[in-house]
Amino acid sequence: MSVDLPSPSLPSPASPEGGVARSSRRVMNLSHFLRQAARRFPTHIGFVDGPRTTTWAQMDARVDAMAAALAERGIGKGDRILVQSKNCLEMFESMFAAFRLGAVWVPTNFRQTPGEVAYLASASGATAMICHRDFPEHVAAVREATPSVETVIAIGEADFGPDYDGLVSGWLGRKAPVADVEHDDPCWFFFTSGTTGRPKAAVLTHGQMAFVVTNHLCDLMPGTTQADASLVVAPLSHGAGVHQLAQVARAVKTILMPSERFDAGEAWRLVEEWRVTNMFTVPTITKLLAEHPAVNQYDHSSLRYVIYAGAPMYREDQKRALKALGKVLVQYFGLGEVTGNITVLPPALHDPEDGPSVKLGTCGFERTGMQVQIQDAEGREVAPLETGEICVCGPAVFAGYYDNPEANAKSFRDGWFRTGDLGHMDAEGFVYITGRASDMYISGGSNVYPREVEEKMLTHPAVAEVAILGVPDRMWGEVGVAVCVLREGASVTEEELIQFLDGKVARYKLPRRIHFWDALPRSAYGKITKKMVREALAERGLLETDEARSA
Structure with missing residues (x-):
């Protein structure tokens, strides 16, 4: 199987006279993590499912x-x-x-x-x-x-x-x-x-x-051992699965929630019952956990690491979580392509009070063995505090996209993986995300790519043009807002369009609001640009949801 990337350059095999010949790069099969746990702790509980x-x-x-x-x-x-x-x-x-x-x-x-x-x-x-x-x-x-x-x-x-x-x-x-x-x-x-x-x-x-x-x-999670326990509050298909694979490597028991619907009260009950020490979350879940009354009804003193990733976290939400849970928050920034391994902000650098030593807005510093560089459009490293694209290299970077040479060509430059996120780095090496090069937005920890939803919406006979953007939302971080232009003589309501999309795309991708305009703003070349649509939404006071505005 090829991922359509050039093969990494490896040292040439040594001659018999020069020593051991290298013909391959054999490594441990990852399933050996499970075998190791079974050999060392055969009778210990490894998995709890109800x-x-x-x-x-x-x-x-x-x-x-x-x-x-x-x-x-x-x-x-x-x-x-x-x-x-x-x-x-x-x-x-x-x-x-x-x-x-x-x-x-x-x-x-x-x-x-x-x-x-x-x-x-x-x-x-x-x-x-x-x-x-x-x-x-x-x-x-x-x-x-x-x-x-x-x-x-x-x-x-x-x-x-x-x-x-x-x-x-x-x-x-x-x-x-x-x-x-x-x-x-x-x-x-x-x-x-x-x-x-x-x-x-x-x-x-x-x-x-x-x-x-x-x-x-x-x-x-430094210091993790078989004495720890990990609660799963997200689908194992993505970041939570990577997190739990790391738990198996140290024979840490995994505890599942009893339902796919998140229940903060049940989560806290399980934390107390199993003396849970770590969990992987997204900011929305962290907020729900910290603000639920059950946080004060169950003993959560066993918690050492509440890891959140997938989206920025409002500072006020961060403060409330720290006051409710203690200094156990760990933030990391990472994409699926780098398997979460770009930056980390450990518990010691999370503080419930603002002060001169608190680096507000940072997503942390480089992960061990990884290098981050902020680059301009030509791939040159920019000066500290100057905005550019966040690029990364190191052993955690994926092999490439399967059967997609075009995407690979766009995503890699001179050995650097281009994240598509914009940001800057300070003189100490702390990274700050300031925007996105793409139109993608993050809702409740899930990436949403507007074009996919736009294409589905355009199949409705009444819709002539549409643009979808992510806007701030108090609960979900961001939600989608759609701006539609209808065909002449056609009519459709916001509710009807949402119902039309339901089942065609996953529910978390559905726009929260749909606005109907006579025309979408265009550039001098006649192109509809998301930047101009966003500016028009701001002018009309529609750039935030009601929940975000009332916060």
Whole structure:
């Protein structure tokens, strides 16, 4: 499999006379993290899913069984396994089963529509699918779009495939050979998007992810051991999955929430019951946790690290969280393409009171082993405090986008990955994000790319033109606001358009407000620019939601 990037330049193999010849860059198969935990702490609880607890030895044996069942169906090294599921033990195990075979784990955001997931199956070249029983429509859409998906396994009893746990029971005690892997062998397609709005598969590799796990443990959760416990409050398909992989590397037990709907009261109950020491969140969730009455009803003194990422956090929200939780907040800035490894702001640099020593607005300093550079349009490093594009290099940078040479050419320059975010760095090396080069906005920790939604909206017969922008919102950080121009003689209401979009895109991508104008502003060249639309929204007092204005 090629990611259409030039091969990294490696030292030439030494001659027999010169010493050991180097013919490959073999690395540990990431599934070995689970094997290590099972060997050292076989009877310790590794996973908590409601009333169901699983020890490390049990999980390791179950993963062996599922890997053997997949291998018997012809799934092997390099094959892509699409996974559509809410958080559960089986979903998490599927990661290690894929890794163990040398296959590629391709998780979806379970909230995506059947059509969106079908595109991911096609774009990844998937040949197998593991799907929760609640999503039969997704299986049907995938099968229609991608006939190469011949193997479908159901999590729970369903008529679209054999039951995951039934297969595990049948294959328990048997093992498939653990695949030998090299540094650049892919293990995970982390789907992200660009300015076109079409999802792209960022290729994560065994060697890269081993560094990412080490870096997470070093910079985000130093001192983590098997005595710790981690609560999951976000989908395991993306950043939370990376976080939990790092937990397995130190045999930290993982505790799931009982429902995909976030319940702050239940979260605090679980923190007390399991003596939770860390969790990965987004600012919206951190805010809900800190402001819920249950924060004072349950003992959360065990918490050491509440990690938030994915979006900026309002300073006032940060202050309230620090006062409620103590100095346990950890912020990091990172994209899927760099697997979260760009900057970190540790607990010691979070302070509930403003003062001369507090660096307001920073997302932290460079992660260990990573380098950040602020560059101008030509790729030259700019002076401290001068705004430019945030670029990064280091072992956490992904291998490239799968089967997308155009995106790779745009995203890399002279070995630097271009994040598309604008910002500056001070003289001490602290990074500040000041804007985005693209139109993407972040709502509740999820990236939203307006063009994808705009294209769907333009399929409505009444809509002639549309522009969608992210605007500040007190609860979600940002939400979408759409400005539409209707076709002559046509009519449609805001509610009707939202209903039209519902089911065509995931609900978190739906615009919060829709405004109808006679025309969209255009440049001298006749081009509709988001900058001019934003200025027009500001002039009309529409650049913030009511919640943001009342804050």
